[in-house]
């Protein structure tokens with residue numbers, strides 16, 4: 624079901640004076656960077672929930688990160704569509720104010736087909752060219768309505784739907800330690816990732832992890848055993864608080880290695896020391912990932928600029 628003539632044309636944004644488009648398909652960004660041997664740097668935000676959160680993101684975080692010229696940003700989609708409009712608004716505003724490619728996340732688990740279509744048409748109309756196609760987690764908040772009629776159960780179905788629609792570069796999620804809910808073992812989960820790629824995903828962004836061997840084993844299995852050819856980019860979360868990282872890893876099923884936990888516990892409640900350690904750890908982790916052939920880095924910024932900026936500076940990855 625491709626876009627048809629009765630749909631309004633996409634708004635043209637981000638065309639430079641020389642006619643070059645600055646809002647690009649992420650699949651093309653990867654191809655270009657891989658040709659020149661440079662890692663693709665991307666930074667993830669969540670849509671702020673308050674006006675002061677908007678101000679922080681747009682007046683502080685983004686101007687600071689823009690100085691580092693990341694290749695693209697991405698903006699998450701709240702469980703069950705709870706940030707449906709806000710995600711598109713934030714992506715649109717970043718693209719318009721900063722002429723930098725920004726990807727909208729989209730989950731399918733609690734959305735009707737009509738809601739998904741509406742989101743994609745609106746994205747296209749706003750000049751958004753990239754979608755991270757996800758299943759999402761079932762909403763825990765019972766106040767969020769879940770119209771699941773005629774929708775999709777798994778992300779591969781959403782990827783396939785967006786691919787048929789056309790006009791977007793599509794990303795998908797990968798799990799180096801296997802998806803937390805997959806009880807048939809990591810190879811089954813990774814085979815399912817291959818299905819998402821065959822359905823039309825142009826690149827994979829991974830869940831956070833702290834042991835690089837997990838990424839390399841996952842990547843090598845996908846490439847050498849399953850024949851996957853799209854870029855598989857590691858997702859990195861610079862640790863900013865011990866309590867927070869324990870909560871995140873418990874939720875997503877990532878392992879917090881014992882040696883890392885011991886170090887964090889020694890630092891106790893000294894948040895400055897924990898953040899500095901988090902930056903140092905993520906910088907060393909990133910350096911080894913790139914040395915091992917990772918095509919880029921996707922940094923979960925939690926809407927703060929300092930850790931991402933410092934990591935990229937430590938790696939001399941950007942200006």
Ligand SMILES: Cc1cc2nc3c(=O)[nH]c(=O)nc-3n(C[C@H](O)[C@H](O)[C@H](O)COP(=O)(O)OP(=O)(O)OC[C@H]3O[C@@H](n4cnc5c(N)ncnc54)[C@H](O)[C@@H]3O)c2cc1C
Pocket residue numbers: 698699700701702703728729730755756757758759760776777778779796797802803804805811812815819828829830831858
């Ligand atoms: C980079 C990244 C960004 C994310 N952004 C967001 C976001 O913005 N909003 C949000 O809500 N969540 C986000 N998530 C979390 C994600 O939505 C959850 O981890 C979700 O539980 C899985 O999504 P998926 O797209 O990988 O699902 P799927 O690929 O559909 O997999 C989900 C589970 O179903 C299993 N499965 C897949 N296919 C089949 C099949 N045919 N039969 C049986 N089982 C199957 C898989 O093994 C897995 O256990 C993100 C995750 C990552 C890594």
